[in-house]
Amino acid sequence: MAKELTFSEALREAIDEEMARDESVILIGIDIGPYGGAFKVTEGLYKKYGNRIFDMPISEAGYTGCGVGAAMTGKRPVIELQFTDWITIASDQLVNQAANISYMLAGKVSISLVLRGPCGGYDNAAAQHSHNFESWFSFIPGLKVITPSTPYDAKGLLKSAIRDNNPVIFFEHRKLYYTKGEVPDKEYTIPIGVADIKRNGKDLTIVTYSYMVSKSLEAANILAKDGIDVEIVDLRTVSPIDKNTILESVKRTNRLLIVQEAWARCSVSSEVAAIVAQDGIEYLDAPIRRITAKEAPIPFSPVLENYVLPQVEDIIEVTKEMID
Amino acid sequence: MDTQEKIEMYIKMLKIRYFEEEAARQIRSGMPGFIHSYVGEEAVAVGACSAIREDDYITSTHRGHGHLIAKGAQLSKMMAELWGKITGYNKGRGGSMHIAAYELGVLGANGIVGGGIPIATGAGLSIKIDGLDKVVLCFFGDGAVNQGTFHEAINIAAVYKLPVIYICENNLYGVGTYQPSVRSVENIADKASGYGIPGEIVDGNDVLSVYEVTLEAVENRARKGEGPTLIECKTYRWYTHFEGDKDDRPPKEIAKWKAKDPIKRFRKHLITEGILNDKKDQEIISGIKKEVADAVKFALESPEPEKEEALLDVYH
Numbered sequence: 001m002a003k004e005l006t007f008s009e010a011l012r013e014a015i016d017e018e019m020a021r022d023e024s025v026i027l028i029g030i031d032i033g034p035y036g037g038a039f040k041v042t043e044g045l046y047k048k049y050g051n052r053i054f055d056m057p058i059s060e061a062g063y064t065g066c067g068v069g070a071a072m073t074g075k076r077p078v079i080e081l082q083f084t085d086w087i088t089i090a091s092d093q094l095v096n097q098a099a100n101i102s103y104m105l106a107g108k109v110s111i112s113l114v115l116r117g118p119c120g121g122y123d124n125a126a127a128q129h130s131h132n133f134e135s136w137f138s139f140i141p142g143l144k145v146i147t148p149s150t151p152y153d154a155k156g157l158l159k160s161a162i163r164d165n166n167p168v169i170f171f172e173h174r175k176l177y178y179t180k181g182e183v184p185d186k187e188y189t190i191p192i193g194v195a196d197i198k199r200n201g202k203d204l205t206i207v208t209y210s211y212m213v214s215k216s217l218e219a220a221n222i223l224a225k226d227g228i229d230v231e232i233v234d235l236r237t238v239s240p241i242d243k244n245t246i247l248e249s250v251k252r253t254n255r256l257l258i259v260q261e262a263w264a265r266c267s268v269s270s271e272v273a274a275i276v277a278q279d280g281i282e283y284l285d286a287p288i289r290r291i292t293a294k295e296a297p298i299p300f301s302p303v304l305e306n307y308v309l310p311q312v313e314d315i316i317e318v319t320k321e322m323i324d
Numbered sequence: 325m326d327t328q329e330k331i332e333m334y335i336k337m338l339k340i341r342y343f344e345e346e347a348a349r350q351i352r353s354g355m356p357g358f359i360h361s362y363v364g365e366e367a368v369a370v371g372a373c374s375a376i377r378e379d380d381y382i383t384s385t386h387r388g389h390g391h392l393i394a395k396g397a398q399l400s401k402m403m404a405e406l407w408g409k410i411t412g413y414n415k416g417r418g419g420s421m422h423i424a425a426y427e428l429g430v431l432g433a434n435g436i437v438g439g440g441i442p443i444a445t446g447a448g449l450s451i452k453i454d455g456l457d458k459v460v461l462c463f464f465g466d467g468a469v470n471q472g473t474f475h476e477a478i479n480i481a482a483v484y485k486l487p488v489i490y491i492c493e494n495n496l497y498g499v500g501t502y503q504p505s506v507r508s509v510e511n512i513a514d515k516a517s518g519y520g521i522p523g524e525i526v527d528g529n530d531v532l533s534v535y536e537v538t539l540e541a542v543e544n545r546a547r548k549g550e551g552p553t554l555i556e557c558k559t560y561r562w563y564t565h566f567e568g569d570k571d572d573r574p575p576k577e578i579a580k581w582k583a584k585d586p587i588k589r590f591r592k593h594l595i596t597e598g599i600l601n602d603k604k605d606q607e608i609i610s611g612i613k614k615e616v617a618d619a620v621k622f623a624l625e626s627p628e629p630e631k632e633e634a635l636l637d638v639y640h
Contacts, residue, residue, distance in 0.1 A: 025451065052453065057483065062476025064440020066449055073381070073450035074430050092473075096436050097443065106415040107637035108426040141638045165640040 001185045008177040010151035011041045011116075014158035015078060018188065019049050022076065025162055028067050029080030038082045039118055039177045064090035064115065067212040068098050068167075071113040076162060081117035084171055085131040090115070098167035099142030114161045116170035120211055120261055121309050123174055127297035130305075132210075132262035137169045138239035138271070144168045144192055145239040149213035151181035153236055156190030164192060173211035173261075175269055195242035197249065201231035204255040207246055207272050211234040212259045212310065219315035228323055230312055238268045246272060247280045254285040255322050264292040286322050291315055325535070327599045333374050333531055334594060335608055337366040337587050339391045342609075342616045343399055347389070347406055347420070348567045350620065356408055359420040362390035364529075364562035367586035368493050369394035371534025372461055372555075375542050381429045381447050383440035386421045386618040387493075387561070388433035391463050395428050399619035409626035416629045417637075419629060431460075437498075438471030441490070445477040448486030448552075459487040459546040461538070467498030469512050475519075480551065482519040485551035489541045492554065493528065495561045500572055512626070516554040528557030529586040560584075 005013065019025045027042060033055040036043030046053050051140065056063040060081065067077035081087055087094070098111045119128035138145045144166055148154040161168040198213055199220050206216045214233045221228040233249050235241060250256050256276050258269040269290045276288060291310045299305050344363045351359055362369070364386075373382065384391040392402060397413070405412025405423045412418075413425045424430040431447055434440040444462030451458045468474055469492060481488045492512050496503055504510065516523025522545070526537045526548035534557055541553035560581035564571045571578075576608035 027451075054449070054484070057476070057479055059472075059476035059480065061473050062442050062480050065439075065473060066446035066476065066480060069383075069431065069443035069446020069448070070450045070453075071446070072443065073447045075453070077446075092436055092439060093442060097432075097434075097439055101432055102640045103637045104414055104418045104422045105424055105432065106413070106417060108638065110640035144639075206558070266598050283524050 002182040003185060004178050005151050005182050005183045007037055007151045007154050007172070008039055010155035010183050011158055011172065012043065012045065013183070014155045014162070015042065016045060016048070017196065018159055018162040019045070019052065024074060025052070025076045025078060026070065027078050027080065028056060028063050030056050030082055031323050032080050037080060039174065060086045060089035060191065061093055065093040065097065067113050067115070068101070068111060071111045072101065072109055076112045077114070078273060079113065079115045080163060081115060082291050083129050084117040084129050084133060087115070087133055094137070094143065094169070095140055099140050103142060110127055110165040111167045112165050113167045114158070114170055115167070116158070116172060118174040118177070119171040120173040120175060121305060122211070122297045124300055124302055126300040130298035132171070133236050135262055135267040136170050138268055142167065143239065144237070146170045146192065146237050147210040148172070148236055149176065149210055149234050151179070151183050153190060153196065155183055156188050157192065157236060159189045160192050162173045163189070165311050168192070171210065175211050176321060190236070193237045193240040193242055195245040196234045196236055197231065197245070198228065198234045199232040201229040202253060202324060203229045204257060205231045205233060205235045205249040205253045206257050206259055206315070207235065208259040209238060209268070210261065215310065215312050216259050216315055219312045219319065222312070222316055223319055226249050241271065241275070243275050243279070246275060250276055250280050251283045256284065256288045257318060257322060258290045259290070259310060260290070260292045261310060262291055262293055263295055265295070267292065289318050289322055291318055298313060326638045330594060330599055333370050334533070334590055334600070335612065336370045337531065337590060338396055338609065339399065339610050339615070340366045340369065340393045341587055342612050343393060343402065343619070344389060345618060346616045347403070348563070351567045355406060357406070358566045359406065360387040360566050361561065361563045364581065364586070365493055365495060365559045366390060367531035367534055367590070368491065368496070368557045368559055369463070371531040372491050372538045374535050375538035376459060376461060379429065380458050381431050381444070383431045383444040383460070383462050384424060384433040385440065385463055385465060386433065386435055387465065388423060389420070392423060392425060392430060395425070395430055397425050397428060399615055400622040401425070403619040403623040407623040407626070408628070409623055410629040410633065411622070411626040413461050415633065424497055438468035438473040440464065441468065441473045442477040444488050444523065445481045445486060447480055448488040449484065451487050452484060457547045459489060459542050462488055462490050464490070464492060465498065466492060466494040466496065466503045466512060469515060470507060478519050478521070479555065481552040482521050485549055487546035488552045489538060489546060490552060490554045491538070492556045494556050494558050496630045497565070497573065499565045508562070511556060513554060513556040521552050521554060523554045523556065525556050525558065529560030529584045529589065531586060531590050
């Protein structure tokens with residue numbers, strides 16, 4: 001049996017189930033207690049687990065570091081950043097501290113920590129509330145980075161992230177929070193590091209993740225009318241990255257297009273391109289292409305923002321160029 | 325405090341002094357990396373750590389050898405770590421700046437000034453959630469008090485009444501900068517009032533004073549759920565920021581502080597009290613000299629890590 005949940009509700013179910021299952025799971029963040037979170041992810045949880053939910057001052061470095069210390073002393077903190085744009089402020093605690101501690105202390109301690117929150121644009125929120133920083137953190141050994149695209153994936157992956165014995169950064173695209181999808185009644189988890197083929201096709205592979213999965217699916221449905229059959233690989237996790245699924249798909253379709261909301265330079269899309277260039281160049285019948293944000297801060301004006309960020313039309317256009 | 329406890333404090337202070345002097349010699353004879361000497365500040369680590377239990381936590385800094393010895397670490401595993409050997413506390417992955425013994429409740433040293441302050445605070449949060457009577461001693465220098473993490477973490481600890489004692493080792497300098505010249509107030513302890521918690525100033529070269537003030541913060545506040553305390557220990561590092569760095573500090577200032585040697589001072593106290601005499605003192609010193617020499621021998625004879633060790637424990 002399954003039910004329909006929003007992305008936000010699916011995340012809440014994951015946290016609720018994990019808090020019920022394991023007393024060491026605690027929540028840290030701002031406005032996450034009685035207020036229920038800016039995007040309602042923790043709504044109602046305070047009534048059930050009030051003694052394990054800590055509303056914090058606006059101190060991203062301070063409370064993220066508290067999460068690291070709590071993790072070192074037996075807790076499994078789930079930290080909410082109200083917007084992951086502010087991960088810049090928390091970064092020392094993630095990059096220099098959380099990612100390194102287990103290694104530097106000779107594996108004597110694990111940092112079981114999840115830092116989660118909204119990312120992304122398309123919402124006229126301008127440059128400081130539209131960022132996608134997954135590429136930065138996928139660069140760091142010791143961190144894992146998850147970027148789900150559906151309520152089903154969000155729930156299964158967040159449960160795995162909470163149970164994981166490493167620091168995990170969990171990026172939730174804000175345009176997805178109120179999208180709906182089927183979620184099983186029965187408990188399930190999704191392994192970290194496994195991609196999912198969201199659409200089977202034979203002509204071209206789109207490797208993508210997060211909100212760009214829905215843009216890519218929309219483009220694929222339009223392209224299908226022209227007889228172009230696109231396969232869509234949803235990475236779901238950008239660190240570790242599922243090389244096999246990418247390479248197997250490209251082996252079948254012989255064409256690779258990478259669709260990513262964030263800027264192109266030194267990004268996840270660069271990594272995917274490098275993987276295929278290195279280990280699958282013989283599969284390719286056309287050069288690898290990328291659709292990403294143009295290199296500018298994300299502007300407020302809808303006209304400007306839509307110009308900077310990838311659109312369905314861009315995916316259709318580039319796919320057709322690659323097929324021709 | 326009984327006489328045996330005082331002698332143990334004295335031994336730990338001497339261990340730090342002799343370990344650090346030897347580590348400096350080792351650096352000059354080919355040991356890799358850098359070391360930040362704790363010489364001159366021994367009364368802070370020993371006074372504070374003598375006021376807590378074995379199951380309490382500490383967080384340390386880049387100048388962390390003293391904290392570790394005060395928390396009961398073995399000199400052999402420390403020297404091996406300084407040499408990057410597999411037998412070191414961190415299996416050679418941390419070196420001097422990151423040396424930490426998790427099994428002794430040391431929640432990391434830190435190469436980032438102020439980086440450990442939120443971590444100590446988070447450990448305090450765990451203790452509070454579990455309803456335990458443990459405490460956390462959070463060590464940092466005067467340079468760290470202008471970092472955001474100091475203010476953010478102390479506010480959080482004050483709000484949630486966490487059992488954390490923030491111990492500032494005010495040695496007047498951050499690398500080469502005289503810190504009072506970049507700080508708007510003379511006394512760091514004054515910053516406590518901004519968070520509604522007690523701020524104490526203590527003579528950081530007087531081990532018994534450090535002990536008494538820490539004990540008060542630990543037993544009468546932290547363990548009773550009364551929340552954090554900020555303790556400013558006024559002290560001085562005898563040597564340069566790191567071993568081998570240049571020293572621009574006024575020679576008269578250095579001489580003035582060396583005259584306030586915390587070890588000589590405590591020795592005088594112990595002799596006056598009849599707890600120590602010259603003969604016993606010499607026995608203690610020769611015992612420590614041997615322990616340090618054995619630690620060097622252990623480090624030098626220990627194997628290097630296998631190369632493949634570099635890729636272990638990246639993920640847990």
